[in-house]
Amino acid sequence: MTDFLNRTRRVQDMAPKGGYSDIPFARVVRKRGPGGLTLLLGTLIIMSFGWVLVIRTNRERRMFRREMREARIALYPLFLAENDRNTLRGMKNFEDAELEIMKNVPGWRAGESVYYNTRWIKPIQINLETP
Template identity: 30%
Template sequence: MPQDMPPTGGYREVQYKRNVPARGFRPITYLVGMHLFMAYGYYKLFYGIREQNELAREKIWGRLHILPLLQAEEDRDQARRYYADKAREQQLLGSETKIYNSDRFVRPTFGYTPAKAHN
């Protein structure tokens, strides 16, 4: 009997590796995408910080410009209280009695105290 010989050209290669197709994009695509995403985030962060600084500056300037108005309102309230106190003193004590030692104006201070002490 003749011996079996390989076919002419040889046998096919034996496939011993798994033939699993690669899923998804190549790694460089993910790397570029991540960097683009981060660049966009840093861009928004940069302009967001700039916007916050601008709003803080505007807030400070707004407070500085409204301060004279608030001070004038406070002064008018103090004058109203002062003249109301003088009228009340005039009504209670008459024109002869002075309750202060000098005629110098002392800006009144108001301290808030509780209505009644809790023990």
């Protein structure tokens, strides 16, 4: 085995003729991003666009709320009339049931207030209908 090692020609690692090129070791300063003025202008543009969207959305929301409020105001008399009709219907049913229940009591007048008051008192909406 030593004979094999002695027969091979050994080559020493040497620099090429003329030498190696210089190693660049100087500091390379790279640009780290946009400048301050660019960032400021970009921020202002984005903020302006955002505020435009906020203002537009607020206007749309205000118009929608106005429309809903006007619809509610327009429908209020209809709902009030429907509630009055339901109250009258319930009072009529209640009076009919009162007549049926109190038919054997002499001098009883159905629908007459048990209180001595001339002022109208709106009936309670608990359950005017009888079972």
